[in-house]
Structure formats: C-alpha cells, structure tokens
Amino acid sequence: MAVVNLRQAGRLLGFKTAEPLRRMLKRGVLDDYLRPGGDGRCVFLETDPPGLPSLRQQVQANTGFNSASPLWRRELLSDEALDTAMAPINDWIEGREDWSVRANEFLDPAAWTGPPWTPDQWVTLRNVIELAVES
Structure with missing residues (x-):
C-alpha cells in the first residue's frame, strides 16, 4: 500500500x-x-x-x-509459484504412457532394420506413430 x-x-x-x-x-x-x-x-x-x-x-x-x-507486462512467477501452477500439468504428463512404447507394440522388430527405409516403411512408421499418439 x-x-x-x-x-x-x-x-x-x-x-x-x-x-x-x-x-x-x-x-x-x-x-x-x-x-x-x-x-x-x-x-x-x-x-x-x-x-x-x-x-x-x-x-x-x-x-x-x-x-x-x-x-x-506481467510479473514473473517465483520458482515455487511456477511449480505449484504447473503441478497438475506435470502430473498428467508423467501419468501418460510414452507414445514410443505404444508404437513399439504395433511394430514387428524383425521387419525393421536401420535406415535407409523404403517409402512403404516410412508410411507405416508415420501411421504407427499417429496411432500411438492417439491411443
């Protein structure tokens, strides 16, 4: 005051x-x-x-x-206030399964060698990633 x-x-x-x-x-x-x-x-x-x-x-x-x-301009939050504000978002992120784990469940590792990949393999990889992110 x-x-x-x-x-x-x-x-x-x-x-x-x-x-x-x-x-x-x-x-x-x-x-x-x-x-x-x-x-x-x-x-x-x-x-x-x-x-x-x-x-x-x-x-x-x-x-x-x-x-x-x-x-x-807004005042910057202190580290403690920022941690408190971000806690629900961080909990949600940590609770989600990583999309790469889901993607590996869709793929047959024997069919995948290192790059370079064929165009069909690239399309398959893109579709698998989209499925994994959505699920």
Missing part, C-alpha cells in the same frame, strides 16, 4: 509522462485512488487501496491494450 505522486505513478505504470493519468483523473476514473497531499497542488495516488483493484488494474481497465507497453 504505497502512496505516490502523479509522476511516480506514471513511471511505476510504465508511462513516459503522467498525462494519461491526468486525463483519467479529469474523467473521474481514479477518484477512489486520490489521497490528500500536503498542499492543494500536488496529486497523490494510492497504488493498492483496500477493497479496490490495484491502481495498475484500474488503469489497464481504462486504457487500450498495447503489448509493447510495460503497463501490460
């Missing part, structure tokens, strides 16, 4: 100037984020007010998407 001036908020959100924030203030979009300052001239914004979306989320909701803008 930080309170920053308009210029700092603009830099924090990735803007080159504070002008986009000034326009949002004029429209009343950021009224809930305003905090009183020492004198009447300085504008302060709270970055994470309780009970409201963060300042970043509020600004994102009121600006167009631009993939090159730092405003839209």
Whole structure:
C-alpha cells in the first residue's frame, strides 16, 4: 500500500509522462485512488487501496491494450509459484504412457532394420506413430 505522486505513478505504470493519468483523473476514473497531499497542488495516488483493484488494474481497465507497453507486462512467477501452477500439468504428463512404447507394440522388430527405409516403411512408421499418439 504505497502512496505516490502523479509522476511516480506514471513511471511505476510504465508511462513516459503522467498525462494519461491526468486525463483519467479529469474523467473521474481514479477518484477512489486520490489521497490528500500536503498542499492543494500536488496529486497523490494510492497504488493498492483496500477493497479496490490495484491502481495498475484500474488503469489497464481504462486504457487500450498495447503489448509493447510495460503497463501490460506481467510479473514473473517465483520458482515455487511456477511449480505449484504447473503441478497438475506435470502430473498428467508423467501419468501418460510414452507414445514410443505404444508404437513399439504395433511394430514387428524383425521387419525393421536401420535406415535407409523404403517409402512403404516410412508410411507405416508415420501411421504407427499417429496411432500411438492417439491411443
């Protein structure tokens, strides 16, 4: 929960100037984020007010998407958070039988020598791999 001036908020959100924030203030979009300052001239914004979306989320909701803008970059996950998020996918991958094991069940090893293979053998190999992946 930080309170920053308009210029700092603009830099924090990735803007080159504070002008986009000034326009949002004029429209009343950021009224809930305003905090009183020492004198009447300085504008302060709270970055994470309780009970409201963060300042970043509020600004994102009121600006167009631009993939090159730092405003839209996501924070990187820590290793622990990434492991937790990937756990269900990794469990699923580890639980699946490897397609190469299934492919070997379809093939007669005596019929297969090392490459080069004939065109018919290549077609058979492709079909066996497709069957193994699907099953």
